[in-house]
Amino acid sequence: MGRTVQITFDAADPAAVAEFWAAALHYEVQAPPPGFATWEEALTAFGVPPELHNSRSAVVDPDDVGPRLFIQQVPEAKAGKNRVHLDLRVAPELRGDERMAALEAECERLAALGATRLYRVEPDGGMEHGFITMADPEGNEFCLD
Numbered sequence: 282m283g284r285t286v287q288i289t290f291d292a293a294d295p296a297a298v299a300e301f302w303a304a305a306l307h308y309e310v311q312a313p314p315p316g317f318a319t320w321e322e323a324l325t326a327f328g329v330p331p332e333l334h335n336s337r338s339a340v341v342d343p344d345d346v347g348p349r350l351f352i353q354q355v356p357e358a359k360a361g362k363n364r365v366h367l368d369l370r371v372a373p374e375l376r377g378d379e380r381m382a383a384l385e386a387e388c389e390r391l392a393a394l395g396a397t398r399l400y401r402v403e404p405d406g407g408m409e410h411g412f413i414t415m416a417d418p419e420g421n422e423f424c425l426d
Contacts, residue, residue: 286348292419295352299338301418302350304394305369311339359420368426376410384413384425391415
């Protein structure tokens with residue numbers, strides 16, 4: 282039996298990070314359990330104190346193909362470069378100017394959602410096809426590939 286993968290992010294504001302990644306990946310913030318209209322309603326019913334309502338969130342692929350992203354609140358700020366990052370495969374089949382134009386368009390869309398552009402690597406005509414490195418609203422690096 283194959284294993285599934287969940288990717289976990291540490292965050293100061295899980296709800297905000299979840300909203301960003303849901304929009305970035307065309308995912309959805311995970312719905313509350315059956316019988317509850319909102320997570321706030323569910324968490325209150327479960328006895329979770331209001332100050333912990335934003336202690337975690339999750340986003341899921343509506344097609345149930347991609348991994349679930351779990352976002353958990355931590356007290357410390359991000360301190361260094363990610364050792365693992367996501368590559369958003371925006372234009373894997375494209376090359377040259379057409380590829381870089383597609384990456385730039387997605388970069389603009391994600392910047393409007395709160396991401397920060399960090400740098401662009403140009404195609405070299407060999408193994409490097411070009412990519413753009415960005416950071417989510419809390420500074421987690423990811424690449425547009």
